[in-house]
Amino acid sequence: VVVLPGFLRGAALYGELAAALRRRGHERVEVAQVEAWQWYPTLAGRDFAWYLQAVERACEAALRGAAPEARVVLVGHSAGGW
Numbered sequence: 001v002v003v004l005p006g007f008l009r010g011a012a013l014y015g016e017l018a019a020a021l022r023r024r025g026h027e028r029v030e031v032a033q034v035e036a037w038q039w040y041p042t043l044a045g046r047d048f049a050w051y052l053q054a055v056e057r058a059c060e061a062a063l064r065g066a067a068p069e070a071r072v073v074l075v076g077h078s079a080g081g082w
Contacts, residue, residue, distance in 0.1 A: 002058045003031040006078025010036040014077075021075075028066060030058040 001021050003014045011031045018029045032054040042048060059072050 001026045001029045001073045001075060002062050004076040005034050008036055008039045010034055028062045030062045032058040
């Protein structure tokens with residue numbers, strides 16, 4: 001499971017959600033590591049490449065050491081769910 005933080009939100013706000021998913025049996029839970037301030041340039045029309053890179057790193061971490069047939073489930077909040 002990879003949690004995608006919402007617009008103007010950072011990864012730190014999703015720690016409790018990640019913990020709850022783990023308690024419910026999801027062994028591999030990652031939160032895309034972004035900070036709230038990283039969103040600010042997008043307000044002026046800048047791209048989201050930085051966000052996609054964070055998502056890619058989180059997916060790679062979630063799959064590291066997993067079985068070859070393992071899949072990632074994305075849990076998006078707000079803009080994280082586009």
